Amino acid sequence: MSYEKLHSLAEQERARQKKLKKRVFCCTSTACLSAGAAKTMSTLDEAVSACQCDENEVEAVSTGCMGLCSRGPLIRVESQGEDPILYGDVDANTTVQIVAKHVPLVENIEPLDVDADEEAKKRIQTQERLLQAKSEINLDKHVIPLDDPFFIKQVKVVLSEVGQIDPESIEDYLAHGGYTALMHVLQNMTPEEVCEEIRRSGLRGRGGAGFPTGVKWNYARMEEADQKYVIVNGDEGDPGAYMDRTVMEDTPHRVLEGMIIAAYAIGANFGYLYVRGEYPIAVQRLRRAIRYARRRRIIGKSVLGTDFSFNAEVRIGAGAFVCGEETALIHSVEGKRGMPRIRPPYPSASGLWGKPTIINNVETLANVPTIITKGADWFAGIGTEKSKGTKVFALAGQLNKTGLIEVPMGITLGEIVFDIGDGIQEGRNFLAAQTGGPSGGCIPANFLETPVDYENLTKLGSIMGSGGLVVVDDTTSMPSFARFFMDFCVDESCGKCMPCRVGTIQIRTLLDKLLQGEATSSDVEKLEDLCAFVKTTSLCGLGQSAPNPVVSTLNYFRHEYAALISEEISEGIEAE
Amino acid sequence: MSQQLRTRKASEPHPSGDDRYKAIDLAARQFSYEKDALLEILNIAQQTFGYLSEELLFYISNSLDIPMSQIYGVATFYHLFTFEPLGKHNCTVCIGTACYVKGSADIVEDLGKKYDIEGGGTTPDGYFSLVTARCLGSCGLAPVVVLDGEVMGRETSESMLKKVDAIFDEAEEETGSE
Numbered sequence: 195m196s197y198e199k200l201h202s203l204a205e206q207e208r209a210r211q212k213k214l215k216k217r218v219f220c221c222t223s224t225a226c227l228s229a230g231a232a233k234t235m236s237t238l239d240e241a242v243s244a245c246q247c248d249e250n251e252v253e254a255v256s257t258g259c260m261g262l263c264s265r266g267p268l269i270r271v272e273s274q275g276e277d278p279i280l281y282g283d284v285d286a287n288t289t290v291q292i293v294a295k296h297v298p299l300v301e302n303i304e305p306l307d308v309d310a311d312e313e314a315k316k317r318i319q320t321q322e323r324l325l326q327a328k329s330e331i332n333l334d335k336h337v338i339p340l341d342d343p344f345f346i347k348q349v350k351v352v353l354s355e356v357g358q359i360d361p362e363s364i365e366d367y368l369a370h371g372g373y374t375a376l377m378h379v380l381q382n383m384t385p386e387e388v389c390e391e392i393r394r395s396g397l398r399g400r401g402g403a404g405f406p407t408g409v410k411w412n413y414a415r416m417e418e419a420d421q422k423y424v425i426v427n428g429d430e431g432d433p434g435a436y437m438d439r440t441v442m443e444d445t446p447h448r449v450l451e452g453m454i455i456a457a458y459a460i461g462a463n464f465g466y467l468y469v470r471g472e473y474p475i476a477v478q479r480l481r482r483a484i485r486y487a488r489r490r491r492i493i494g495k496s497v498l499g500t501d502f503s504f505n506a507e508v509r510i511g512a513g514a515f516v517c518g519e520e521t522a523l524i525h526s527v528e529g530k531r532g533m534p535r536i537r538p539p540y541p542s543a544s545g546l547w548g549k550p551t552i553i554n555n556v557e558t559l560a561n562v563p564t565i566i567t568k569g570a571d572w573f574a575g576i577g578t579e580k581s582k583g584t585k586v587f588a589l590a591g592q593l594n595k596t597g598l599i600e601v602p603m604g605i606t607l608g609e610i611v612f613d614i615g616d617g618i619q620e621g622r623n624f625l626a627a628q629t630g631g632p633s634g635g636c637i638p639a640n641f642l643e644t645p646v647d648y649e650n651l652t653k654l655g656s657i658m659g660s661g662g663l664v665v666v667d668d669t670t671s672m673p674s675f676a677r678f679f680m681d682f683c684v685d686e687s688c689g690k691c692m693p694c695r696v697g698t699i700q701i702r703t704l705l706d707k708l709l710q711g712e713a714t715s716s717d718v719e720k721l722e723d724l725c726a727f728v729k730t731t732s733l734c735g736l737g738q739s740a741p742n743p744v745v746s747t748l749n750y751f752r753h754e755y756a757a758l759i760s761e762e763i764s765e766g767i768e769a770e
Numbered sequence: 771m772s773q774q775l776r777t778r779k780a781s782e783p784h785p786s787g788d789d790r791y792k793a794i795d796l797a798a799r800q801f802s803y804e805k806d807a808l809l810e811i812l813n814i815a816q817q818t819f820g821y822l823s824e825e826l827l828f829y830i831s832n833s834l835d836i837p838m839s840q841i842y843g844v845a846t847f848y849h850l851f852t853f854e855p856l857g858k859h860n861c862t863v864c865i866g867t868a869c870y871v872k873g874s875a876d877i878v879e880d881l882g883k884k885y886d887i888e889g890g891g892t893t894p895d896g897y898f899s900l901v902t903a904r905c906l907g908s909c910g911l912a913p914v915v916v917l918d919g920e921v922m923g924r925e926t927s928e929s930m931l932k933k934v935d936a937i938f939d940e941a942e943e944e945t946g947s948e
Binding site for chain 1: 805806807808809810812813816843844847848849850851865866867868869870871872875903904905906907908909910911912914921922923
């Protein structure tokens with residue numbers, strides 16, 4: 195398919211959407227689904243079609259995450275010439291009320307005929323329900339104001355189409371400007387220029403380490419090889435984080451577009467999307483996206499009629515946290531045990547099957563199309579000196595509002611917790627924010643004014659990580675919180691290197707001793723030494739960062755550890 | 771030669787007559803018996819059979835021509851693969867960070883205590899399994915529990931004990947009526 199055809203496809207879809215008087219969006223992302231969104235969506239479909247208005251005027255759309263997961267299921271009504279209205283906690287009854295309020299019902303309802311077929315009967319029943327609902331509309335407590343700090347403090351780049359489009363429709367993505375970046379790159383830019391543009395934008399890896407993406411691409415571009423690979427890292431193992439899943443599920447084409455641009459930039463013509471096995475919907479939607487893209491010649495031999503060819507395949511992970519590490523991930527794609535190896539050589543020189551390979555996180559690649567269309571300078575204008583752009587966080591824990599948020603780098607932790615998250619539940623006090631999952635640390639209240647970026651979080655003993663942000667209140671015991679993460683690391687340590695395999699178990703044993711009230715002050719010293727040892731001598735990122743939760747809580751909440759030391763045993767030892 | 775042997779084998783039904791092996795054959799053929807497809811095929815096997823039995827692993831070893839030792843190494847490395855069948859009813863409790871801070875560990879402990887199984891265990895009669903998961907990705911609704919395929923949010927120990935008790939009551943009624 196040529197550029198013109200793709201453009202006209204986008205135009206057609208845009209024109210169709212413009213004609214619609216009302217569009218009712220229902221979030222069917224995983225979080226809302228577990229709150230009952232499947233029922234909400236089917237009721238919405240039934241109710242809208244029972245209204246029997248012209249299908250060119252009203253449509254019900256199943257869309258992706260709207261962000262405020264704690265109020266799910268969510269429905270948004272967009273009417274021509276009016277501000278959109280968002281409803282939360284929408285069950286089947288509320289759905290009927292929403293449709294009764296916003297969608298005009300057919301005037302003459304047929305009387306219920308006993309001989310009518312099942313479908314007609316159901317329709318008439320729904321119509322009667324709608325009619326009744328019209329007289330008892332009470333939606334005030336469901337309306338969520340869109341000028342709430344939860345929404346206005348956010349800046350959407352990666353999530354700009356999430357919750358706006360139907361993830362299964364390539365036309366919808368095209369209508370929202372999808373694949374224009376790819377077209378621009380193929381028509382007007384050399385691979386070298388693409389790498390330079392990404393480098394200038396200041397985009398850094400969103401998977402945790404924060405390596406400059408453009409630099410990584412350029413290394414791989416300069417390698418000479420008959421075959422190069424791109425791997426998308428969608429193995430989101432951090433418990434309490436679901437940013438990448440949402441991006442893969444709700445804008446699969448954005449990930450694909452970023453991936454194809456990356457492939458063009460380094461000269462690769464094959465790519466793997468490595469997706470966590472626990473995300474079946476993401477796998478299904480990405481596979482479908484690849485199929486649709488192939489049909490439109492966006493993937494395949496001669497992409498969009500150029501002499502660049504590219505193919506992609508989805509690979510399913512099977513649940514191993516260490517596979518987030520790039521060399522481990524490569525082994526996993528090769529069908530082996532996902533164990534890391536010593537670097538160098540870096541994958542950009544010798545990766546998958548010994549060929550130059552780049553591995554980028556889902557969110558990193560999802561930034562790429564926007565950087566190309568809006569320019570590196572625009573992107574570099576957001577954020578702090580060394581951390582550019584936005585970051586998606588999965589905001590969870592004991593907050594009033596939780597969900598998926600995208601904020602500019604440099605926003606303070608306090609703004610995230612108290613403005614976006616609307617403070618701590620039940621009026622309790624903020625104790626700590628945990629970022630970076632099992633590899634990160636806890637940040638206490640006196641750093642709430644710190645701007646969030648890669649450097650600051652590292653300085654505070656945590657990491658940016660992939661974007662899990664869990665807030666805990668003062669009922670949480672920090673040593674047992676640290677033990678929770680250590681338990682995770684023990685379980686996930688791949689066993690290759692000694693410090694991580696044995697060290698994590700020993701740290702957990704010491705924490706257990708402490709929590710059972712059998713530890714002495716020398717045990718706490720031992721704990722500190724051991725943490726430093728594991729941190730400095732482990733082979734890969736998992737081991738090197740595994741002590742972070744313990745070290746950071748020891749730093750900021752030492753009194754909690756001190757309170758657990760058994761005086762009796764300590765004195766006994768001293769007496770000896 | 772070996773390729774020929776394998777293809778012929780794939781066209782014949784598994785000696786047990788179990789149709790589910792066809793899914794494995796199909797997948798192996800799709801990946802042209804490439805060794806790097808092992809993880810994919812194990813995933814399909816786990817989905818189709820619910821767990822990986824020794825016989826099944828031998829079958830995969832044969833069709834991909836990978837030594838059993840290697841297959842076992844890979845299969846035991848990843849958490850998604852299980853080697854025992856699940857119970858008739860099963861309950862998955864999320865112990866991701868968000869669910870943990872909202873008390874999901876208590877749910878696991880209380881359920882485990884009451885029915886005398888550990889997280890990841892099945893009752894001796896194979897009736898009920900208690901499984902833990904690392905983040906189901908519904909952190910906004912923490913703590914999240916999946917009971918027999920139904921996802922439930924904001925659960926507590928009490929609410930879960932009640933629901934699981936109901937499942938066990940059902941079992942007693944069944945045996946009582948027999």
